[in-house]
Amino acid sequence: MAVGRDASLSSDESDDDLGLSGNVTRSTKSVRVRHGSGQFSTQAELFEAWRKDELFQTFLSEDFDIDTFMSVINLHNVSRLADRLNAAVRTIDAHIHAEVAANHEDLLRQSVQIDAVETDAKDLLNESSALQSEFQAIHASIMQPFEKIKRLVNKLNATQENAEVLRCVLRFVQLVSKAKSALHSNEPGSLAEASRNALILSEIIELANASDLHTIDCLSADYLWVQQQTDAIRAQTESALKAALLCGNQVDIGAALQCAFNLNQLAVIVSNVVDGTRSDFENLVKTMLDVSTLLSPTTSKADSEQTGARLRSLVWQHLESVFDGLLEAVTNISTLQTVLGKKTDSQTRQTLQQIVMNNRHSDAVSPKSRRTLLLEFFQGVVDVLEGELQAFCNRSTLLSGVIESEFPRLFDLSESAWERGLARILPASCRADLFRAIARYQSTFVSKLVAKMQSPLSIMFPSSVTSSSPVPTSADIATMFSAIVDSMAAVEGRQDLHRPILKGAAGTIFLCASKCEELLGQEVDNSPMLWTAPTYDRLASIFTILGSLDHNLMAVIAGIHPRCRSVQRELASTLLGPPRRSLRSIGQRIVQPLFNMTLSSLESAIAPDSAQIVDAVKAELERLRTALLKIASKPFHLKGYLKPFTGNIETFLMLRFAASMSTVMHATKDTLFARVLAELPQLEAAITQFLTCADSKRGTSDPSKRAPVKLAQFRSMIANQASVSWMPPTNDQRMAIPKFALASIALAGNTGTNTICDLICWSSSELFRWLLSHDESEHVRLLREHVLDQITASESQVFDFVSQLVSDES
Structure with a gap:
């Protein structure tokens, strides 16, 4: 209660006298009154009231600073402030005393337990220290012999390594001595002897590389000698292999490959030989296609007239040598690949070809996707040929013109190389790769021939063709087709060139046909009654052009043209058939008005x-x-x-x-x-x-x-029915019915003649059943639209049948 009174007395004073900033609010005063009167029943309510009191908020703040507080407080209010704080401290002390009294037993029990835990912790710490000391003593007693054993083991390993090195050195010295005794002279012996020596040398090199014996000073001289002998045998093996390839002797090739395999340099030697063969071919091509050699000046003026012919002859002689060299090189590599495929490694059971290809390709390339040695070489020499030919033509326009103008000879050289040997050793797909090297000149040659075919068109027809433009003469057409035939004859016997030439010929004929159609204009669509004599003459000229071209094209397609007998009929029909149909459609446009006029006249007459x-x-x-x-x-x-x-x-x-x-x-x-x-x-x-x-x-x-088939069939049917009542046609006669029955219905629909009723009365109901069995639903529609109105009442049988037929269909 004393604390309450002090708080009450101090609360009556103004806070401004305490030197604190701000005025005391009503809520703060009410808190003080409640505190002083002892209205707080719990500790929580008291502490909550203090936190809301401005005085205690200053002390309860986390950033409370005593120096700052003392600097702002007024000295004459210190006693009052101290009284309030003392009252609060007494209140807190009373509450603490009450809490301790209320929980005295629990606090005493916890204090005893804490004492016991501290004692146990001290004992555990002492025991841990003792255990650690014992562990360190045991570790020291164990590690001492272990370290000794470790040192002894390291010495033993070093001794074993030294012993192994000594054994390798001894083996090295023995093998070198054996090799020197075998190679008693510096001159290389036979290939069989070299093959035996290669085994010894390869073992020496393998032993030296595995044990790093070449780093030992006393052995370096012997190692150098072994390398020299290895290089000598490798050179001898390469020379022997190249010589065997030139001769084509598979026994010698196999002996050289065996020597390379014994020397453990099979892949290197084979790669060197293959690359050397390709390099030799490349040098041959460069030599044969040397522009400076081909264009060397003549020594006599008398020979100047023959320079062009001699130059052409020289170019083709050199190109023939190039293709002969290509065939020889590919044949040699094919023989090499054949022997590689026959010989196998006795340990791995792999063929020598597999060993070589595994060394030439990385592991990332699957075996199925790898090309063979021969295919790789062939692709390489074809690329060389293509590149050198292009460079040759780029260096000289004159020589380029020689090749392009006489491309069939270049084609024949390629075809000859393929037929003479390449076709037997290479897949059929490689033929396209070979001709790819000359495809550029083929395109140029074909373009020139097509331009030659179409050049007469610019003379025959003006740039802008109208119906009044002059019509070309038969001589002009003969000149144009002669150019086409000349182009075909230029590739006579060369099946691969027929297709592009025939395509060019088809384009030329199409262009000529379009020009002829423009010449016709619209006058041809008029009635022939309006055609004048000049119109007939003009149409006759155009029709003659179309007929002449059609006749000649038919001769080419049939294979009877004297200058185009080697053209395949199927190919000619496929490529020249569309332009021929175009010509006939234009010709049909000319004669169709006459045909229509004749039909109209017959219908009216x-x-x-x-x-x-x-x-x-x-x-x-x-x-x-x-x-x-x-x-x-x-x-x-x-x-x-x-x-x-x-x-x-x-x-x-x-x-x-x-x-x-x-x-x-x-x-x-x-x-x-x-x-x-x-x-x-x-x-x-x-x-x-x-x-x-x-x-x-x-x-x-x-x-x-020329016999009219339809009338003959019609006459036969009538003759069989002339003396008897009208009967349905027989099965044999039915075969002829659709040929004119369907055409008659179409004609009736086009010309307006109502003759379907007559056909029905003549055919009887059996024909209807036959037509329906063939799903001729169009006939039923025509019957409904054109027939029922034409049938008289006297024809009741036919009328009833047709009515039933139409109703069933509906």
């Missing part, structure tokens, strides 16, 4: 019941023949155009006869059949005679090829 069919057909065909001969100066140019047209004529005539037979009364049916059977042979003869207008003067074609 011949009624279904007309009795003048034969005369009308003969008159129209003769008129057409006259018009066609105005256009075709050479009748055989019309071949291929007339047969499809006469097929349409046959279909038209069958439709007309079908219309007559379907509408005739039964009483006069036999008379009509007899008349039709009498007229059909006359029509066949008229059509056959018309087709003769395409015969050449050299002779007529086979008459059987």
Whole structure:
């Protein structure tokens, strides 16, 4: 309670008298009052009130500094402040005393326990020190003999190493002595003797390198002698291997390889020989293609006229030597690879070729992806040939022109090298690699030939072609095709060059065809009734050009052209077929108006019941023949155009006869059949005679090829049915039905003639079933649109069947 009173008394004073900054708030005063009156029931409430009191906040702050506090406090308020602080200290002391009294037993028990723990810790520390001392004593007693053993072991290892070195030295001295006795002279002996000595020398070198004996001064002289002898045997082996390759003797090659293997330098010697062979070939190419040698000045003016021919001859002689050298080099390496593949290592069971290739390639390259020694060499010499040829042509335009202008000779040299030996020792795919070296000159040669083919076009046609431009003459076309044939003849017998030349020829023909189509203009699409004499002349000139080109192309494709007999027919048909079809399409555009006019005239002149069919057909065909001969100066140019047209004529005539037979009364049916059977042979003869207008003067074609097939089939069917009631056609006769039945429907749709009803009445219901069995759904649509309205009520059987057919289809 004393503490409470002191706090209450001190709280009545103003805080400004204490020298503290700021005024005391109401909340702070209320805290002091509660503190002084003893209203705090717990320690927590008291401490919370002190933390909110501005006076105690100064002392409770973590950054409280006594010097700073003393510097700001007023001296005349120190006693009051001390009273308050003393009161607070007494309060804290009272609370501590109360807490200690309340927890006296627990605190006493903890104090006793702490005492016991301190005692145990001291005992443990003393025991640990004793244990460490004993461990150090034991370690010292153990390590002393161990260190002694270690020193003795190191001495023993050194002794063993010295003994091993001495054994190696002894073996080295013995082998050197043996080698010196074997190599009693400085002159190399036979290859077999060198092979035996190589075994000794390789063992000496392997022993010296493994034990570093070459670092011993007393052995350095012997080691140097061994190296010298090894180099001598290696040089002897390389020379022997090269000589054996030149001779092609596989026994000598095998002996040289065995010596290299015994010397443990197989991969090095083989690589040196292969690289040397390629280097020799490269030197040969450089020598043969030396521009300064080829272009050396002549000594006599009289020879100046023959300089060009002699230069060309010299160039090709040198190129022939180059390809002979290439064939020889590749053949030698092939022989080397063959022998390498036959000999094996007795220990590893690997062939010598595998050993060589493993040394030439890193481990990162899988064995399957590695190329063989021969393929690597071949690729290398081809690259050398390609590079030297390019450098040769770059150094001299004159010599480059010699090769490019006579490229087939270069092609023949490559082909000859391949056929003479390379094809037997290399895969077929390597042929493309060989010809890759000369591909640049092939492209230039082909480009020149194509330019030569197309050069007449610039003379034949102006730069801008119109329908009024002059038409080239037959001589111009002959000149252009002669250029094409000359280009083909230039590569006669060279199958690889046929394709690019034929492509160039096809492009030339396409270009000529497009120019001819531009010459036609739109006048050709007019009715022939409007064509004037100049129009006929112009169309005749264009048609002659097209016919001449088509005839010549056909000769090339068929392999009967005298200058293009070696061209493959399949290749020629593939490449020259499209331009030939382009020519024929333009020719068809010229003659088609005449064909259309003839069909229209026949349709208007011949009624279904007309009795003048034969005369009308003969008159129209003769008129057409006259018009066609105005256009075709050479009748055989019309071949291929007339047969499809006469097929349409046959279909038209069958439709007309079908219309007559379907509408005739039964009483006069036999008379009509007899008349039709009498007229059909006359029509066949008229059509056959018309087709003769395409015969050449050299002779007529086979008459059987001109016979109208459709009319003959039609006549055969009518003859079988003439004396009996109309019956469905037989299986054999059905084979001929689609050939004109489908065409007649198409013709009816195009020209507007309603003859499908006649065809139905003639064919009967069996034909419908046959058509439906072949999924001719288009016929049902045509029946629905064009037939039902044309059938009369008297034809009830056909009407009922067609109605049922259409309803089923719907």
